[in-house]
Amino acid sequence: MKDCYLACPSNSVKCTFSHPQNSYRNPSEGESRIDYILYKFNKKNSVSVKEHRYALPSRVPGQNFSYSDHESIEAVFEITDNKDNFDKDIKINDNLLRKIELQKLKNDSLQICNENLE
Incomplete structure (x- = not known):
């Protein structure tokens, strides 16, 4: 405040x-x-x-x-x-979420592959 x-x-x-x-x-x-x-x-x-x-x-x-x-x-x-700044922050957050989701997909895929190789 x-x-x-x-x-x-x-x-x-x-x-x-x-x-x-x-x-x-x-x-x-x-x-x-x-x-x-x-x-x-x-x-x-x-x-x-x-x-x-x-x-x-x-x-x-x-x-x-x-x-x-x-x-x-x-x-x-x-x-x-400040819509432009707000929209920019949203885009940054969206990009970060996409990266996190992609990393999770990669990790899940690797885990499935490793389990099936054993």
Whole structure:
């Protein structure tokens, strides 16, 4: 698993708990990051994090309080198809399986021949 916070080059998120603009903030508590967006991908796709940012304004519109005691976050991903690389891996695996099957056939054939020669 990868963390969007670490993967995004243009990360605007500094902390999600005890944020300086949060109405529920207790100044005696230190700022910390308690909200995460983790992601995972496979060989078939390439994933990059384009944006990692706060999802909501610091105050509820028309009110003098925040949505929560911690800030929500969101991420924007770019997912591209690595079909060519994936197909290449499949071909390599298919070739390897064929070689293994051929070797097994050779071994079985040799065993039958040796048994019949005795």
